[in-house]
Amino acid sequence: MQEVLAASTASDWRPLDPENTLYMRLPQGLVVIELAPAYAPLHAKNIRILARGHYWDGLAIVRVVDNFVTQWGDPAALSQDSKALRPLGKAKARLPPEFERDIGPKLPFTKLPDGDVYAPEVGFSRGFPVGRDPQSGKTWLVHCYGMVGAGRGMTADSGPATELYAVIGQAPRQLDRNIALVGRVVWGMQYLSALPRGQGPMGFYKNPSKYTKIIRVRLASDLPASARLHLQVLRTDTATFEALVESRRNRTDAWYLHPAGKISICNVPLPVRKAPQAKG
Amino acid sequence: MQEVLAASTASDWRPLDPENTLYMRLPQGLVVIELAPAYAPLHAKNIRILARGHYWDGLAIVRVVDNFVTQWGDPAALSQDSKALRPLGKAKARLPPEFERDIGPKLPFTKLPDGDVYAPEVGFSRGFPVGRDPQSGKTWLVHCYGMVGAGRGMTADSGPATELYAVIGQAPRQLDRNIALVGRVVWGMQYLSALPRGQGPMGFYKNPSKYTKIIRVRLASDLPASARLHLQVLRTDTATFEALVESRRNRTDAWYLHPAGKISICNVPLPVRKAPQAKG
Numbered sequence: 093m094q095e096v097l098a099a100s101t102a103s104d105w106r107p108l109d110p111e112n113t114l115y116m117r118l119p120q121g122l123v124v125i126e127l128a129p130a131y132a133p134l135h136a137k138n139i140r141i142l143a144r145g146h147y148w149d150g151l152a153i154v155r156v157v158d159n160f161v162t163q164w165g166d167p168a169a170l171s172q173d174s175k176a177l178r179p180l181g182k183a184k185a186r187l188p189p190e191f192e193r194d195i196g197p198k199l200p201f202t203k204l205p206d207g208d209v210y211a212p213e214v215g216f217s218r219g220f221p222v223g224r225d226p227q228s229g230k231t232w233l234v235h236c237y238g239m240v241g242a243g244r245g246m247t248a249d250s251g252p253a254t255e256l257y258a259v260i261g262q263a264p265r266q267l268d269r270n271i272a273l274v275g276r277v278v279w280g281m282q283y284l285s286a287l288p289r290g291q292g293p294m295g296f297y298k299n300p301s302k303y304t305k306i307i308r309v310r311l312a313s314d315l316p317a318s319a320r321l322h323l324q325v326l327r328t329d330t331a332t333f334e335a336l337v338e339s340r341r342n343r344t345d346a347w348y349l350h351p352a353g354k355i356s357i358c359n360v361p362l363p364v365r366k367a368p369q370a371k372g
Numbered sequence: 373m374q375e376v377l378a379a380s381t382a383s384d385w386r387p388l389d390p391e392n393t394l395y396m397r398l399p400q401g402l403v404v405i406e407l408a409p410a411y412a413p414l415h416a417k418n419i420r421i422l423a424r425g426h427y428w429d430g431l432a433i434v435r436v437v438d439n440f441v442t443q444w445g446d447p448a449a450l451s452q453d454s455k456a457l458r459p460l461g462k463a464k465a466r467l468p469p470e471f472e473r474d475i476g477p478k479l480p481f482t483k484l485p486d487g488d489v490y491a492p493e494v495g496f497s498r499g500f501p502v503g504r505d506p507q508s509g510k511t512w513l514v515h516c517y518g519m520v521g522a523g524r525g526m527t528a529d530s531g532p533a534t535e536l537y538a539v540i541g542q543a544p545r546q547l548d549r550n551i552a553l554v555g556r557v558v559w560g561m562q563y564l565s566a567l568p569r570g571q572g573p574m575g576f577y578k579n580p581s582k583y584t585k586i587i588r589v590r591l592a593s594d595l596p597a598s599a600r601l602h603l604q605v606l607r608t609d610t611a612t613f614e615a616l617v618e619s620r621r622n623r624t625d626a627w628y629l630h631p632a633g634k635i636s637i638c639n640v641p642l643p644v645r646k647a648p649q650a651k652g
Contacts, residue, residue: 158562159517191630207489209636237439237542246627261565262517262542262638266623269630282438282569285541289562343546347526350471350549356489358542 096336097326097363104332105324106219107367108278110313112136113323114143116164117307118153124279124312124323125240128220130199131233132190135242135253135274138183142254143311145181152303153287157295159261162284163243164306165254170296180252189248190272192232195224199231202329204337206354210234210265214357216328220276221357223268233273236263236358238281241273260285263358278323278364322367336361376616377606377643384612385604386499387647388558390593392416393603394423396444397587398433404559404592404603405520408500410479411513412470415522415533415554418463422534423591425461432583433567437575439541442564443523444586445534450576460532469528470552472512475504479511482609484617486634490514490545494637496608500556501637503548513553516543516638518561521553540565543638558603558644602647616641 112127129136142148154170155163168176193199201224203215211223214234221239224231233239240258244251251272258277277284292298312320326333337360342351392407409416422428434450435443448456473479481504483495491503494514501519504511513519520538524531531552538557557564572578592600606613617640622631 156566158565189629207487209487209489209634210632248629263636265636265639266620266628266632268632270628285438286436286566286568288566340546348546348550349469349528352490352546352548354489356543356545359545 093336093339093361096332096339100326100332102368104327104330105365106327108312108323108325110315110320111140111311112275113312114139114275114309115312115315116148116309118283118304119307120283120304122280122321123277123283124321125275126219126278126325127275128218128233128273130218131193131220131222132242132272132274134184134187135190135272138187138253139274140311141181141183143309144314145183146308147178147181147183147254148306148309151178151306152300153284153306154290154303155257155294155296156260156287156290158289160259160264160295161257162260162287163255163257164304165243165256167300167303169255178254180254183252183254185252186249187242187252187272191248191269192230195226195229195231200329201231202333204355204357204360206341206356208357210268216333216360216362219325219328219362221360221362223357232269234263234357235259235265235267235273236276237261238277239273240275240277241267241271244271258284276362278325279321322369324365324367326363328362336363373616373619373641376612376619380606380612382648384607384610385645386607388592388603388605390595390600391420391591392555393592394419394555394589395592395595396428396589398563398584399587400563400584402560402601403557403563404601405555406499406558406605407555408498408513408553410498411473411500411502412522412552412554414464414467415470415552418467418533419554420591421461421463423589424594425463426588427458427461427463427534428586428589431458431586432580433564433586434570434583435537435574435576436540436567436569438569440539440544440575441537442540442567443535443537444584445523445536447580447583449535458534460534463532463534465532466529467522467532467552471528471549472510475506475509475511480609481511482613484635484637484640486621486636488637490548496613496640496642499605499608499642501640501642503637512549514543514637515539515545515547515553516556517541518557519553520555520557521547521551524551538564556642558605559601602649604645604647606643608642616643
């Protein structure tokens with residue numbers, strides 16, 4: 093894998109779009125999330141409005157379930173005191189269920205030929221892992237490690253994308269098409285995955301003293317260039333990416349006695365780097 | 373799932389065999405590992421000898437790689453100072469590669485019919501997730517979340533099962549048949565998965581001050597009954613287990629709009645409980 097990446101060219105990488113990049117500052121460090129407006133445009137729009145209204149500043153990580161998700165949002169949503177809720181400002185209070193999209197030219201698809209237990213087809217689209225079903229004509233983001241989604245209640249449209257979660261364990265693919273995925277963590281994943289697990293019902297922290305406070309969430313486009321990380325992600329529609337997948341499917345280093353021959357969608361790495369010119 | 377477990381009978385559960393149960397005491401809490409002697413008998417035997425010799429007492433967790441493994445053993449193995457190594461006592465210094473076994477009557481198999489990306493067949497055997505290949509006549513434990521393996525160097529037989537690891541992320545199935553799995557974590561997984569990630573090469577901690585010290589590792593059979601947890605695991609060859617799998621394959625609660633219809637081997641929960649008579 094290192095050899096494949098070392099041989100990559102500048103055009104194999106694309107910079108993150110600052111309008112679709114969230115910086116979440118935690119006491120432990122910085123988490124960067126790339127939004128996926130091609131798959132969840134209204135969620136992405138609401139999240140931009142919420143971030144610009146400083147909605148998450150001072151809110152908290154309230155739930156960590158081992159081998160499942162880390163979730164953050166408004167702690168007041170856990171009590172039944174609706175008056176204590178952080179106001180949404182100009183953001184919508186309800187969003188339609190952006191759980192799947194029509195297959196079409198705006199959603200390019202690089203198929204992973206190895207098969208999948210859950211979806212008729214899987215592959216990559218604009219750097220994200222996706223499933224699709226040619227019969228229904230639908231495609232959707234899939235719940236791999238590091239993917240970020242928007243919590244919802246019992247009705248499909250009950251979430252305003254204020255309560256977000258990141259996958260921190262074995263891909264919970266049963267959630268695919270049941271909830272809106274809105275992006276993925278591209279930096280600082282360990283600040284979400286290594287948190288103490290919640291001991292209350294459903295993995296919420298029993299005691300608010302265990303919450304991790306969110307210092308602030310900002311769109312990269314609202315930060316001065318000097319305060320941005322200038323991250324790039326490997327394009328998933330390139331020969332370099334195909335070589336990367338093959339290098340992980342059939343490991344050639346001598347340690348491996350039995351190359352797997354196959355790879356599962358959520359085992360494919362999606363490399364991220366700092367832009368070379370931004371390096372020290 | 374809770375309904376299925378509530379309807380289970382005593383015979384759906386089996387107690388852990390104290391001779392194949394390791395108690396690893398960390399400062400954060402207790403981790404319990406069930407060994408799998410049916411799949412790695414010589415590794416299990418060496419681990420018993422090592423535990424009885426108090427080999428791991430005072431050693432450390434030295435490596436935590438996000439979305440991959442937590443590894444523990446002798447920190448001196450990381451320096452090149454072989455004189456500083458903890459002596460193995462009566463344990464063997466090398467073990468044969470117990471990476472797969474012959475399919476046979478001693479290894480019962482409950483097939484999961486949902487398919488798998490990596491193995492011709494997958495299912496459960498004595499409570500462990502396994503793959504098998506009827507053509508080669510082989511079967512093997514698979515690398516799901518919480519599975520425990522024995523690190524090795526470049527040669528297949530180079531490990532004495534002193535350096536152990538637990539899977540803390542997306543199932544790294546490419547390791548299947550390349551390394552010996554020896555069991556799985558059945559209690560206290562969060563004490564391995566929520567540790568700070570190592571920042572050195574390959575996820576080893578750069579600074580020994582970050583190590584988590586192992587207070588002691590003991591076989592349950594060497595502890596007085598009063599000091600044991602009396603854990604039980606759900607048998608995987610029962611109608612209750614089949615109902616459990618189905619309850620996770622097709623969720624019936626109203627939140628799910630789109631039941632998955634399938635389940636992947638590493639998404640199947642393997643329930644553990646304290647024996648009812650041991651409760652309060």
